[in-house]
Amino acid sequence: MSTFSTVIAFIILFGALVFFHELGHFIFAKRAGILCREFAIGFGPKVFAWKKNETMYTIRLLPVGGYVRMAGEDPETIELRPGLIVGLILNNEGIVQKIVLNKKEQYPEAKIVEVEQADMERELVIRGYEEGEEQVNRYPVDEKACYVENGIETQIAPWNRQFHSKPLLARTLTIFAGPLFNFILAAVIFIFLGIVQGNPSDEPRLGKITPDGSAIEAGLQEGDIVYAIDGAEVTSWLDIVEVIQANPEKTLTFQIERNGEFLEIPVVPQNVDGGGKIGVYQPMDKSPLKAFVLGFEQTAFWTKQIFIILGDLITGGFTIDALAGPVGIYASTEIVAQTGIFSLMRWGALLSINLGIMNLLPIPALDGGRLVFLGIEAVRGKPIDKNKEGFVHFIGFALLFLLMLVVTWNDIQRFFL
Incomplete structure (x- = not known):
């Protein structure tokens, strides 16, 4: 893949993740009646701007994030003072x-x-x-x-249209909706891939046949149902794999069913690193219902795995080198993109989960940090002073920006120097 194609793939991929994250904030803010002044993808100077109803939709120069500017979150820039x-x-x-x-x-x-x-x-x-x-x-x-x-x-921005005027639950859902939409996006991608590519099935059935294996030489075909090998019953794909791997260069008689006809086909597994292989892929199930279930299961699985990795980073000693910024993600995207669009989509799903988790961490300036302040408000029965909260988020944003600079420099040294 050319550098230009990689840049386009990265912008589209990262832009989609940011778009769905901010879309979550935006939808729940609008449902709560909050005035959303701007829906922005990227930071820095405007590249494109379009206003519809109350909201300005913008695409900005630096594709490294985005935001929904809600009334009341920042001080109003215009004040009608006496004498004006x-x-x-x-x-x-x-x-x-x-x-x-x-x-x-x-x-x-x-x-x-x-x-x-x-x-x-x-x-x-x-x-x-x-x-x-x-x-x-x-x-x-x-x-x-x-x-x-x-x-x-x-x-x-009348008071009833400002973020802080809304009930605690509405504000909490508005903030939480951003990370939530990242998890939903990941599940949707996994479901789509399950329908298009299929999900691995444990049925005793042959998947795709490679053009250079012993299976095609013997006459086996994709879709053949294997009910026995050398007279021993098999009930799963794992049973087939175990028998083949245990018998390299030995003749095995496959008892199969093909289109209602029962056949016996001798196959000699090739010896590959001491184990038998016949050149057959695992069967794939393209059932929409199964794809739907497995889509959410995969999202839950990878969410758990990322939390495990985070835990290992904390308990094993946190180092900056363990982190990757936009440059590192770009370099990894370039590698993944070379393996095809489906691999790139799966990579996008993992990044979406990672973005959702990172934003839920209780760090000032991130969604998780804002949720912490809302939780404190729920406990004490009144909000923390907006100026104090704003100062904490400002410090958090400054530290995150500094961390991003360090991580980006490390990525540049790691991948390009």
């Missing part, structure tokens, strides 16, 4: 639809008002003086009104 001159655009009922902050001459229909007092969260009202008047007027504000600055509209 604004232009108010009203509807027919006299309710404010737009608040023009500058270049007011471009909006001749706007009422020019000097703000005396404004509550844009709970009361949704602006009080102020129109030009040439001394009387304070009261202007009710629509809950979907927008600020307009340099021609760019930003919707206001």
